[in-house]
Ligand SMILES: [Ca+2]
Ligand SMILES: [Ca+2]
């Protein structure tokens with residue numbers, strides 16, 4: 001009986017230790033009125049995540065300090081494409097300051113930080129897209145970040161990084177010429193050192209898409225990596241790593257053969 005009681009106390013202490021509480025600390029941030037899109041990202045490269053909020057009147061950034069407080073900054077500017085559906089951040093031009101991709105209901109914008117991080121410039125793309133999600137990834141594995149925007153009613157938009165600027169380029173990665181694209185996840189699913197893409201779909205009959213990162217990366221795998229280890233081919237209905245049934249492409253089959 002004594003052993004049972006001690007074991008019960010041990011389990012109770014584990015339960016208490018595993019409890020996590022959260023405290024609302026919004027008062028640490030500068031006040032922002034109206035609606036905004038927001039994200040957490042290290043915008044100034046000091047390894048401390050900052051808070052970004054984008055309104056129609058500009059960009060508010062609360063820079064995290066080493067003591068956990070925040071230093072507020074406001075960059076007044078008119079934003080053409082507000083991130084009503086999606087926002088993400090990455091250093092597109094590799095100048096040490098993160099830039100933004102704003103996904104609106106009719107277009108996307110890229111917002112570039114100046115080389116000293118003291119100002120931002122919006123580049124509004126004219127092409128129509130009902131944006132659902134925006135992501136950054138090095139799609140062609142050339143060391144420069146590209147972007148990918150999910151299109152709710154048509155084919156998704158890939159943006160190629162050309163000398164630090166993002167240009168719409170459907171040849172960057174081939175996805176289904178169809179709508180219903182709700183979200184994108186970039187992960188190296190098969191551990192072969194390039195990013196793979198999984199697109200979730202909300203359209204009936206389309207279970208989602210799985211794609212290799214790029215044609216160039218396939219060539220690299222086939223010529224260099226394939227001889228090291230050959231994986232079991234994936235079938236059209238096989239489910240991997242907890243994903244829903246995959247819609248595979250020819251490129252996908254080639255990719256999963258390599259490591
Ligand atoms: Ca920071
Ligand atoms: Ca940048």
Ligand SMILES: [Ca+2]
Nearest residue numbers: 138140142144
């Ligand atoms: Ca790239």
Ligand SMILES: [Ca+2]
Nearest residue numbers: 188190192194
């Ligand atoms: Ca991969």
